Each structure stands twice: as structure tokens, then as C-alpha cells.
Amino acid sequence: MSQPVEEVRLSLGHIELAAHLFGPHEGLPVIALHGWLDNANSFARLAPRLKGLRIVALDLAGHGYSEHRPPGASYALADYAHDVLRVAEQLGWQRFALLGHSLGAVISVQLAGALPERVSHLALIDGVLPPTAAEQDPAERLGMALRAQLRLEGKRKSVYAxxxxxxxxxxxxxxxxxxxxxxxxxxxxxMPVPGGYSWRSDSRLTLPSPQRLSQAQAMAFVKRVQCPACLVVAADGMLARHTQLLEQLPFEQVVLPGGHHLHLNDEGGAALVADCFNRFFGFP
Structure with missing residues (x-):
């Protein structure tokens, strides 16, 4: 589904992010957040089908055309949430909705739980909580992450002819x-590189997290969400098998056919997700 898209760059002071703009200027403010190693084009099929929304689809830091974080920095969920808030401040949006897929859904839930007064709606696609830790030794996990950081310095990105x-x-x-x-x-x-092409994403995105929340800590964000929330669960995606988690969520849930990227893989999946979210936002 083709529609003119506006490309913008947002200078947040600490980093510059790229984004696509969709929808009427007077539409309901929405910030769209893609999944891990994806980019703003994750919403290329879905966003044009959503009605009454002014959507800013970001390339998250380290992804797509956005800048990478400076040397020595990492990609913590809290830093992504801060980026989103800075985007909203720059746009003058005191309250805004969040549309998130996978990692973007996790960031959305955490931000809505941390600052519930800022978020008006949560529209989530096959993502809610970050991976959690059971009884793993936190010192052991930090050691694993530090060793992975050191090994990454000697690695080169894959180059495709x-x-x-x-x-x-x-x-x-x-x-x-x-x-x-x-x-x-x-x-x-x-992007073009000597010898061919390479993916733009920051290699540090593949590093293991030095810390993980417990299940109870992760659910604390869910419990603080005050806005309406709708979760699309992909029948063949990542959440469908986590039935115990889904039963605990106080969000509206809709199971749709397709895999983890059901909103992007084909026009039929995008249409189904759009129909769901148009009803959720009140623009059927």
C-alpha cells in the first residue's frame, strides 16, 4: 500500500534519530517503535492503513539511518525510553500513544509503566516483557556480558557481495x-562498504544484556500501565506459546494468523493488524 512518506531527522542533543512521518498533522500523536535489528520500514505496510493518527516511526538508536550510541555506551531499555521521551518533548507532545513491535513493544510497556501520565494508548505487536532471569547469578551474567564486549572489538561485520x-x-x-x-x-x-554491502545496525546490539529483571520486576511495569492497551498476538510468533504470561496480562488481546512480523510480511497480515488497531483507536 503506497503513500507519500516524509523523512525527518530529530536532533535530541545526545543523539540524532531518523524517522518516517505518516498521517494528518492533526491526528492522534503516536510514536512507533520497531523490533530488534529492524528499522522504521517495519511499519511501511501498517502505518498507511491506520486512520486518524499522526505517526512518527523511529529508527531506534543504532538501527537504520539513526546514529549509533557513542563509544563505551550500551543499548539499555531505559536509554531507549529516554530517547522516546526526548522525541515527544521535541514534538511538543505532552501525551502520546505508543505503537510497538517486539523490542519496541517492550520499550512501550516500560515507558507507559514508568510514566503512565504521558502515554494515552498502547498498541503492541507480539511483544510485552523483556527476557527475564530466573535464578541466574547476576555476577555470572555480568561476567558473560563483559567477556562478550571484549570479544566484539576484534570482530568485523559481515560483508555481502x-x-x-x-x-x-x-x-x-x-x-x-x-x-x-x-x-x-x-x-x-x-549500506555500501568496501567489497559490497553490510547492515547498518550497531554490532553492540547483538551483545547479551549485563542484567535482567526478574519476572516480578518486569510485571511491575505492566501493573502500572493506566491507559487502554491492545496486544496483537501472532499465532505463529513468539508470544503464543507463553500462555501463562498472556493469562496474567490485563490488556485486550487479539490472536491473528501469521508469524512474528505479521504486520510486515505481507499485505494481508498488515490489513488484519490495521483493522484491529483502527477499532482500538476508535477510527474503524
Missing amino acids: TQAQGVEARIKGMVAVSREAAQLLAQRGL
């Missing part, structure tokens, strides 16, 4: 996507 090879790698990635979805992500994810 052609763009098509880079797309193939994304299709077969840790979370598989359709060819069309991979091509959309590649539009702002692949």
Missing part, C-alpha cells in the same frame, strides 16, 4: 521474515 545476498541473510535471520519484508528493511538497513 550484493544487496540480494544481504536480503537473503535477513530472510534467514534469527527471526525469519518474508522476502518482501526483508527488502523493505534493507532499503534503510543495508
